[in-house]
Amino acid sequence: xxxxxxxxxxxxxxxxxxxxxEKLHSTFxxxxxxxxxxxxxxxxxxxxxxxxxxxxxxSVVIMAMMPALLFGIWxxxxxxxxxxxxxAGFWQMIGYGLQKVIPIVAVSYIAGLGVEFVFAQIxxxxxxxxxxxxxxxxxxxxxxxxxxxxxxxxxxxxVIIGKEAFGGTGMNVFNPALLARAFIFFAYPxxxxxxxIWIGGLSKGDGVIDGFSGATPxxxxxxxxxDQIPSLHDLFFGFIPGSIGETSKLAILIGAAILxxxxxxxxxxxxxxxxxxxxxxxxxxxxxxxxxxxxxxxTQLLMGSFLFGMVYMATDPVTAAQTxxxxxxxxxxxxxxxxxxxxxxxxxxxxxxxxxxxxxAFAPLIDHFVVEANIRKRLKRSTTVVKS
Amino acid sequence: MAQTIKIKKGLNIKLxxxxxxxxxxxxxxxxxxxxxxxxxxxxxLLVKEGDIVKAGTPLFADKxxxxxxxxSPVSGVVEQVxxxxxxxxxxxxxxxxxxxxxxxxxxxxxxxxxxxxxIEKLLKSGAWPMIRQRPYNIIANPDDMPKAxxxxxxxxxxxxxxxxxxxxxxxxxxxxxxxxxxRLSGKAVQLGVQAGGNFPExxxxxVTLYSGPxxxxxxxxxxxxxxxxxxxxxxxxxxxxxxxxxxxxxxxGVLDTxxxxxxxxxxxxxxAYYRTRKGVSASVFAxxxxxxxxxRYISGNVLSGSRIKPDGYLGFYHSQFTVIPEGxxxxxxxxxxxxxxxxSFSKSFFSYLTPNRKYRLNTNYNGxxxxxxxxxxxxxxxxxDIYPMQLIKxxxxxxxxxxxxLGIYEVDEEDFALIEFIDTSKxxxxxxxxxxxxLIRKEMS
Numbered sequence: 001x002x003x004x005x006x007x008x009x010x011x012x013x014x015x016x017x018x019x020x021x022e023k024l025h026s027t028f029x030x031x032x033x034x035x036x037x038x039x040x041x042x043x044x045x046x047x048x049x050x051x052x053x054x055x056x057x058x059s060v061v062i063m064a065m066m067p068a069l070l071f072g073i074w075x076x077x078x079x080x081x082x083x084x085x086x087x088a089g090f091w092q093m094i095g096y097g098l099q100k101v102i103p104i105v106a107v108s109y110i111a112g113l114g115v116e117f118v119f120a121q122i123x124x125x126x127x128x129x130x131x132x133x134x135x136x137x138x139x140x141x142x143x144x145x146x147x148x149x150x151x152x153x154x155x156x157x158x159v160i161i162g163k164e165a166f167g168g169t170g171m172n173v174f175n176p177a178l179l180a181r182a183f184i185f186f187a188y189p190x191x192x193x194x195x196x197i198w199i200g201g202l203s204k205g206d207g208v209i210d211g212f213s214g215a216t217p218x219x220x221x222x223x224x225x226x227d228q229i230p231s232l233h234d235l236f237f238g239f240i241p242g243s244i245g246e247t248s249k250l251a252i253l254i255g256a257a258i259l260x261x262x263x264x265x266x267x268x269x270x271x272x273x274x275x276x277x278x279x280x281x282x283x284x285x286x287x288x289x290x291x292x293x294x295x296x297x298x299t300q301l302l303m304g305s306f307l308f309g310m311v312y313m314a315t316d317p318v319t320a321a322q323t324x325x326x327x328x329x330x331x332x333x334x335x336x337x338x339x340x341x342x343x344x345x346x347x348x349x350x351x352x353x354x355x356x357x358x359x360x361a362f363a364p365l366i367d368h369f370v371v372e373a374n375i376r377k378r379l380k381r382s383t384t385v386v387k388s
Numbered sequence: 389m390a391q392t393i394k395i396k397k398g399l400n401i402k403l404x405x406x407x408x409x410x411x412x413x414x415x416x417x418x419x420x421x422x423x424x425x426x427x428x429x430x431x432x433l434l435v436k437e438g439d440i441v442k443a444g445t446p447l448f449a450d451k452x453x454x455x456x457x458x459x460s461p462v463s464g465v466v467e468q469v470x471x472x473x474x475x476x477x478x479x480x481x482x483x484x485x486x487x488x489x490x491x492x493x494x495x496x497x498x499x500x501x502x503x504x505x506x507i508e509k510l511l512k513s514g515a516w517p518m519i520r521q522r523p524y525n526i527i528a529n530p531d532d533m534p535k536a537x538x539x540x541x542x543x544x545x546x547x548x549x550x551x552x553x554x555x556x557x558x559x560x561x562x563x564x565x566x567x568x569x570x571r572l573s574g575k576a577v578q579l580g581v582q583a584g585g586n587f588p589e590x591x592x593x594x595v596t597l598y599s600g601p602x603x604x605x606x607x608x609x610x611x612x613x614x615x616x617x618x619x620x621x622x623x624x625x626x627x628x629x630x631x632x633x634x635x636x637x638x639x640x641g642v643l644d645t646x647x648x649x650x651x652x653x654x655x656x657x658x659x660a661y662y663r664t665r666k667g668v669s670a671s672v673f674a675x676x677x678x679x680x681x682x683x684r685y686i687s688g689n690v691l692s693g694s695r696i697k698p699d700g701y702l703g704f705y706h707s708q709f710t711v712i713p714e715g716x717x718x719x720x721x722x723x724x725x726x727x728x729x730x731x732s733f734s735k736s737f738f739s740y741l742t743p744n745r746k747y748r749l750n751t752n753y754n755g756x757x758x759x760x761x762x763x764x765x766x767x768x769x770x771x772x773d774i775y776p777m778q779l780i781k782x783x784x785x786x787x788x789x790x791x792x793x794l795g796i797y798e799v800d801e802e803d804f805a806l807i808e809f810i811d812t813s814k815x816x817x818x819x820x821x822x823x824x825x826x827l828i829r830k831e832m833s
Contacts, residue, residue, distance in 0.1 A: 001720045004719055004720075005720075022647070033756055035720065035721065036718035036719060036720055036721075037718060037719040037722035037723055037752065037754060037755065038718065038752075038753065038755070038756060039716045039717050039752070040716075040751075040752070040753045040756075041684075041714055041716050041750075041751040041752055041753065042751045042753060043815065044695070044783045044818075045801075045816050045818040045819055046690070046691045046692065046805050046808040046809045046818065047686055047690045047691070047693065047695065047712065047751050048401070048546075048685055048691070048712065048749040048750070048751065048812075049734040049752070049753050049754050049755075049808075049809060049814065050731070050732050050733055050734070050754065050809055050810045050811070050812075051727055051730035051731055051737055051739075051754050052732045052734045052754070052755075052810070052812055053723055053738055053739070053753075053754055053755020053756065053812060053814065054722075054755060054756070054761065054813065055723040055724075055755065056723045056736055056737075056755075057722070057761075057762060057812050058734045059724065088735070126756050126757070126758070128758055128759060128761075129758070130761060132725075157607070168757070168759065169759045169761060170758075170759030170760050171759070172763050190438065190628055207647075233581045244731065259733055261764070262734060262736045263733045263734050263735055263736075264734065264762075265776050266763075266764055268764075276826045288750070307827050313589065316763055317762050317763040317764070318761055318763075320763070322763040322764070322777060322778075323775060323778075323786060324764060324767060327764070342504065346794070371775055371778055371794070374773065374774070374775060374794070375793040375794065377773075378618075378793065378794075378795055379793070381515075381616065381618060382619055382620075384617035
């Protein structure tokens, strides 16, 4: 460690302004601060600082995504061998899953972080850790058979248009990971919808057993085949086809617990999102105009990416509402619209992505009204004082 | 029965090195007055090196408000006038003489003295700067009539001195000081007291009890909870020990700046209370009583105190002298460790499993400065009906109308100290608020 520190101190001058590698300053800085917490001390204001920093925060979020990722890896293998009818052991399934999922994760990180490093250098600031989370979220919301180049293009699009165009980390309006998914959704719809892309190898059709359908519960529901929706047990534990990270609700709930206990994810958004989804489902149940609308609230909430979206996507602090009161409204509407779009949109079985992006756009407006209420209260107080 | 206000939001930072309840004495000849302690004051020097001064002799005046005088805390000789960059007047050092002599301002009963005469005496003796106004936290304007005078009788900051203990040493002068302040506002002084404490009975004061974590003891929080400041209104605030000094000015007719200082912090070998005078030299405390290693000397508390050199002097408004370790070292994978010995408001370190533990915290930022990403954290340590993140951003943008609307007149930088402490983005929140306040003050004058 000491030797590593000394080595870093030795090569550091080359990365400063005027040094040989000054163009790699941000990159060096990112790696140095990754290895060592900087020795910078306070010089004014509070002399002591909380132990938490952005790296810690983001690594907690990544840890919260681990159960979903690990289950996704296993489920990729499980679904594949189910489709080919082969017998396979646990490690075989993991092996197949790793072989499919790791490249997607790697491509997402390399493409996205590459852009981040370039922008950090141009803007002369340190590399923000936000993409460490986005880079993990992107693979988790992708179908496993997505072409890798598409992941790369979508990640780059998400960082440049989604984040840097708005001024960088902390200024973006839309959740970058969702934007990456929406990009593929609108640019290459055939690669992210349909019945064959959710299971590794199914779109190529190698050795698939006769009559196997890779349809997700949602597309079954959308086509009216309500009776074919898997059992609540399978929906909850995630033995179903779907995007890599979305299938196991148990894994997502473990992640949610980590986010809530550490205080890093907003429980207000998660809870109000659930309430929003529940409300619209109960409204649908009351009208029951078609078979989709008769689905029980539990089935609705356990299907598709609803939970994944509410736990990991809607809670993104930058693109969500920023005031506590605003978070209740924002979360509720995100959940509400997610189920509504899912049931009413004929073109696409899931509504979570579009609902959250829609609410991202409205979050500043919600905050505006919440803050305005506070301002009006203050103005009212001062005018009553003047009158009396 | 006094009203009790429960403060729920906030954070008590538990540090090692609390001063034991024992008043020690300390011998030194070195004192200083630092014009930089006073926000917005442009000093005009009235003495030169070698001048003989008594306790209460004017050292400098404020160029903007010439009637506000700053006087010597002790009798002796002006040893040195220290100037910094651009000839900024930094310190006027006084070497005290063996015999203590004081200017005589005459003893009075404040209850039978005209308000104008009281103000005159406070101004002449140099006690006036102890009265500060909100908004802006600058020295009060003698021509104003405040809507109230507030005294917070307790401090909840880390390792803060116990004012109940300190005041009980000088209770009669504290009472007299309260009587003086009551004459200034024409009504009872608003006194904030910790619920469940044994604060002595005080007359002429409206007592409000507060329970809850820091910043419950901040006078700004107490004003906000009981009588918030609207645009154009002024509230005066005085520290408890300064109330005692004002009391003495009327009981004995002299400026006796004797104060009790809490010398504390994890790097102090034997933390205790000391009786000394305002502006005392820091080195006499530290000499032989601090641990080895690079140290941070802080006049005041760790959250909003000011950094001083080892041979510096304590600030005019501070009753606390804290010494903590510097954090100027690299920590290998520090952000990734489980963190049993690291203190964090968030529960992302396992130290949250031991809530009663006391910590030895250093001055490391524990991370790099980042954009504002996390939301909803600031509100958890900010017990005001104000949106802190929005106000900080309004200050950064210099948007005066928005700052006013969001409640800038009700806050002071120290109210944002906890936000600065817990800030994941490691920004200088207190400085941002100070800049916002300064901007408004300039625009309004």
